[in-house]
Amino acid sequence: VTGVLFLASSSCGRMLRTAVLSALCAGALVGAVPASVATSLPTFDPSRSSSVSLRTDQTIRVNYAADNTELSGYRCSDDVRLGNYKARVAFSCFTNAPSAQFWSEMGNGVLGLGPKAQRRTDLDAHKLPVPLMASFTSKNAVDSNAAGLPPKFAFMATNDAAELQMGGYVPGSISGKMRMTQSTSTKSYSLNIKSIRIGDSFDASTELLTFRPDAPRHSVPALLDTGSPCIMLPKNKEGANLVESPYHIYQNRNKNWDKMYITVEGLDKGLTISRSELLVEHHTFLDQAWGTTVRPCVMPVAMDLKAPHQTPIVLGAVFFRAYNVLFDLSKATATIPPSIGLGKINHLYNPIGISDYAVDTQGGDGTNVHRIFVQHTPTKIVDKGPEEVGLANPNGHQFFAQVFVGTPAQPMRVVVDTGSPLFGIFVSPKAVKAYTGVEGGGASPQGLAHRRPHTLHFKGGNSGQVNKIHGEAKASMDKMVKILPFIGAIVLVFLLLFLRFRRQIMLQIYFATKPDMHSYR
Numbered sequence: 001v002t003g004v005l006f007l008a009s010s011s012c013g014r015m016l017r018t019a020v021l022s023a024l025c026a027g028a029l030v031g032a033v034p035a036s037v038a039t040s041l042p043t044f045d046p047s048r049s050s051s052v053s054l055r056t057d058q059t060i061r062v063n064y065a066a067d068n069t070e071l072s073g074y075r076c077s078d079d080v081r082l083g084n085y086k087a088r089v090a091f092s093c094f095t096n097a098p099s100a101q102f103w104s105e106m107g108n109g110v111l112g113l114g115p116k117a118q119r120r121t122d123l124d125a126h127k128l129p130v131p132l133m134a135s136f137t138s139k140n141a142v143d144s145n146a147a148g149l150p151p152k153f154a155f156m157a158t159n160d161a162a163e164l165q166m167g168g169y170v171p172g173s174i175s176g177k178m179r180m181t182q183s184t185s186t187k188s189y190s191l192n193i194k195s196i197r198i199g200d201s202f203d204a205s206t207e208l209l210t211f212r213p214d215a216p217r218h219s220v221p222a223l224l225d226t227g228s229p230c231i232m233l234p235k236n237k238e239g240a241n242l243v244e245s246p247y248h249i250y251q252n253r254n255k256n257w258d259k260m261y262i263t264v265e266g267l268d269k270g271l272t273i274s275r276s277e278l279l280v281e282h283h284t285f286l287d288q289a290w291g292t293t294v295r296p297c298v299m300p301v302a303m304d305l306k307a308p309h310q311t312p313i314v315l316g317a318v319f320f321r322a323y324n325v326l327f328d329l330s331k332a333t334a335t336i337p338p339s340i341g342l343g344k345i346n347h348l349y350n351p352i353g354i355s356d357y358a359v360d361t362q363g364g365d366g367t368n369v370h371r372i373f374v375q376h377t378p379t380k381i382v383d384k385g386p387e388e389v390g391l392a393n394p395n396g397h398q399f400f401a402q403v404f405v406g407t408p409a410q411p412m413r414v415v416v417d418t419g420s421p422l423f424g425i426f427v428s429p430k431a432v433k434a435y436t437g438v439e440g441g442g443a444s445p446q447g448l449a450h451r452r453p454h455t456l457h458f459k460g461g462n463s464g465q466v467n468k469i470h471g472e473a474k475a476s477m478d479k480m481v482k483i484l485p486f487i488g489a490i491v492l493v494f495l496l497l498f499l500r501f502r503r504q505i506m507l508q509i510y511f512a513t514k515p516d517m518h519s520y521r
Contacts, residue, residue: 044108045427047434049407050406054074055075055076075126076427083358085136088143091424091425110422112131115337116130128422131423134329137149150167150328150367153165155374156325156345160376161350166370167368172346172349174346176344189419193209199257205257224340225315226399227415230314239305267342279294323342324345325340326341328341359371373402375401
């Protein structure tokens with residue numbers, strides 16, 4: 001479980017760093033998984049890339065998921081490709097993580113797609129790299145084929161597949177229209193939820209948000225976070241604003257239910273989620289008592305904020321099975337929040353497969369949309385130390401996208417996380433040493449020079465001779481290109497003539513080569 005790098009609630013007025021059930025899901029609720037689903041991935045090796053810049057004099061230190069979960073490393077930049085989008089991008093090269101298990105759960109790193117206003121500096125006030133989306137689409141992007149394109153994307157999933165839609169959303173992926181509203185915060189993708197009900201019908205459902213009549217506000221902020229596993233409810237009373245804890249009401253409901261109904265402030269129509277869209281496999285000590293390991297993915301939020309702040313609801317990975325969510329950063333600034341669109345998923349729509357990886361299509365507003373494959377299948381935790389990292393997805397909660405980093409490109413599988421703006425990948429200390437040529441990674445970036453060839457310099461007339469040869473070769477090639485169509489046309493004419501008169505030609509060949517039988521008598 002990745003949790004959220006920085007959870008930001010509009011009512012808090014400040015950044016919140018917290019764990020969202022990371023310990024609960026990894027320990028108390030999620031147990032052993034069959035060993036048949038296991039994989040491991042090599043970490044990024046900067047010494048193998050001719051285009052990388054790893055600045056050991058520019059350190060980065062951040063908290064990911066919780067205050068005691070610290071990642072540290074260096075500022076890097078290299079050629080990065082996601083789908084067919086590519087640019088020279090700055091990112092974090094993490095060389096240190098709190099535990100080997102954390103490395104195994106994160107694959108090769110994290111692909112943060114959160115708003116860049118969420119966090120601009122690290123724990124030491126060093127400037128963080130610009131988020132990947134902005135690096136691709138900024139008008140000032142370096143070596144980018146997506147510079148100037150709309151900075152927006154959509155994300156959707158099924159039970160066993162997922163898709164990242166860059167540049168907008170695919171109209172055929174939703175039923176009905178995409179309903180738009182504005183995020184309640186500039187620092188996160190957040191909504192204000194006025195009501196959550198569960199039941200077989202709306203009128204016969206149980207309300208989970210029971211506001212007191214004198215409560216100062218009758219809504220709870222909700223974060224849209226692909227890096228969290230479930231729909232997660234506060235287990236407190238929101239500073240006495242609620243009569244009862246939403247999660248306790250959910251736990252104490254004895255009857256089965258078929259639908260979850262969510263009312264969002266600013267939307268003209270409520271959201272409806274089927275129970276089947278929330279089902280995941282859990283491994284708990286209650287499996288035998290309940291007789292099943294498949295249950296709705298609804299859990300408590302692990303933090304407990306005190307008034308006047310509100311503990312947010314988290315709409316995690318399973319929410320994206322029900323709704324294709326559009327994140328539009330086109331007009332977002334430090335003072336203007338992003339726009340959010342919600343469209344009910346068309347279950348006849350097939351997300352792109354791994355064999356296609358990335359294709360282009362027309363978006364909902366007529367612009368080009370780039371569809372990118374995202375892995376969403378259960379895998380087992382594998383711990384092989386800092387040289388290789390495992391891929392931990394025991395309940396299929398997390399989403400992994402493949403990015404290509406460096407020259408030649410190294411495939412990296414990273415967690416897709418809308419709760420964080422951070423793009424960072426893991427680098428082993430051994431690889432840093434190989435890059436810098438200094439034990440422990442060195443103290444300066446000077447070690448890069450030994451891997452790149454010196455610029456070729458020609459003396460005297462050699463330079464002119466080389467240019468002359470180059471010009472003659474180019475002229476010859478131009479002539480060849482000009483006559484190729486004529487050669488092709490002649491070959492085509494002969495081929496058509498052969499096909500037209502092939503019977504006569506074959507007969508002539510037969511009789512011309514037929515043996516004279518009289519000579520054998």
